[in-house]
Amino acid sequence: MTELNLLPLTGILVVVVGFALRFNPLLVVTAAGLITGWAVDLNFSELLATFGEKFMNSRQLASFLLILPVIAILERYGLQNRAKNWIANIKGATTARILSVYFVVRESSAALGLLSLAGQAQTVRPLLAPMALGAATNIHGELPKEVKDMISAHSAACDNIAVFFGEDIFIAFGAVLLMDAFLKENGIQGIEPLHIGLWAIPTAIFALIVHLFRLARLEAKICNKIAEIKQQNKSVSTEELA
Template sequence: MDLASYLPLVGIPVVVAGFALRFNPLLVVTAAGLSTGLAVGMDLGALLETFGEKFLNSRQLATFILILPVIGLLERYGLKERAQQWIAGIRSATTARILMLYFVVRELTAALGLINLGGHAQTVRPLLAPMAEGAAANQLGELPPVLRDRIRAHAAACDNIAVFFGEDIFIAFGAVLLMDAFLKENGIANIEPLHIGLWAIPTAVSALIIHMARLARLDARLQSDIAAWRAQQEAAA
């Protein structure tokens, strides 16, 4: 095999080296794309034009870049603190109940195709996790870092699991269309995206029930862990 056939792979070691050295991921990917394009003989102007075209065609990326600074400003001016104060005023709110409510809403909206309505950057970090922490602190008092991290992990898991199982119900979702195309290419007829979406409903309901049961034990586990942590603190004192 000729050496020129390996030139399109030149971006792979760039990505590996960049991530190994912990450089900015966006810069690493951009450098990999530029090095690959130049290695295969693309003109620099055409290469930059291709970058710009793909960027403009990616509506979701452009939206994310516009939303991210807004979220950063809201966090800087106390969005997390306001969310925690608001939750502290609701006596019936607990960490598990807040996460349960978010899970249900997130899965339903994902099933309707509103996948970008929530997410880690725009919802979990600035709102959901602080609200869940605020509810725990309101009931249990001061929280050690390990419990705060656990609550944040549960908040992130709620978003991941809910959107993962909910989005397959939406018949225009890319994965559903991919499965439909794969089945037809392999001679499996009479399968439409609507059928795939309908058969995804039992899986989504099962995921909902299993995760609700998991979250139902969260409040009790937090109480036992905070009691053990306080006993340890008193013994150390």
């Protein structure tokens, strides 16, 4: 009976421990790959060649790494401040309206397969979140940290939820093709990627309605949170004076 070699599984342990300790994800994954390569007796040259091959094949990762420096330069030269100032000059612009428009556009573009058209790094952080914060600041004045965090969280959620439900409509999306292959491998015939995409449309519409309803209540939540924080600060000041 062949002896089971558990050493290659040490890479999984490294990933679990690294993420649990909140280390840098890129360093954790790289360390896990190096340890796994060592466990399966790959020499250093072969290991570097494997890393290089996988990196070159992952074009999306390479594009992401190229986008980050560009976004950093734009932010350094005041992209966020310009976005805030631009929104402040638009009458009727509110946080809920800005996020609602973004959600509709993001989900629609994801349904057409344009997944890289926007995202957390290239749109939410440098543009969407500052615009949403600028609209709230224009209405309520300087915002408490709790309110800023809440608006930033809603901005990030808009992108995640819109993409999650919109991308399944695009029949060439990897998850749709994976589901199609899984069904055929298990003997379930007559279902094509087009069918999966069509059945994803009602779910995407329902997610759109639910999230727009949540965003419609966001303005009231912001007002209530600001009033609550002001009341707390007022109570603290009264106690200190007493």
